[in-house]
Amino acid sequence: MTLLVLTATVQAVYYVLTGIWPILSIDTFQRVTGPKTDLWLVKMIGALFAVIGLTIGVAVLYADIDRTVAVLAISCAVAVIIVDVWYVSRRVISRVYLLDALAEVFLLIGWSLGLFLAG
Structure with a gap:
């Protein structure tokens, strides 16, 4: 498995799991990430x-x-990093979102190195 395939696989799984989490259990999602006002959003x-x-x-x-x-x-990944860091720095969202930003940074590194190695 190449780094490109590995990175894409990790991002696919991460996005699907974190995407369905608030749909399946909004209560546990809010316990970790903080309260939300527009649950539909x-x-x-x-x-x-x-x-x-x-x-x-x-x-x-x-x-x-x-x-x-x-x-x-x-x-x-870039959009998520920007949104996470921007709103955490303004104390709009919980600092736990910085862990998400860090995960996105690792994905960017994987994509960058994977694309570079692929030529």
Whole structure:
């Protein structure tokens, strides 16, 4: 398994699991991440993350990790880092989101090295 395939697989699983979590159990999600006001929006974002993860996972399954999938995966990771750090620094969301930002940084490193090694 190449680093690119490993990174894509990890991101796919991470996004699907964290995406469905608030849908399946909003109470446990809020216990970890803090209270939310618009639960429908939390669930919508979760659904979108699950779909992104599913899309990356299908690319892995069919050995078709092309530029489009890489752009989707990398841009999502960058967006999550920006949102997590921005809103934690303004004390809008819990500091636990910095762990998510860190996970996204590792995904970016994996994508960068994986794409570099793939040529």
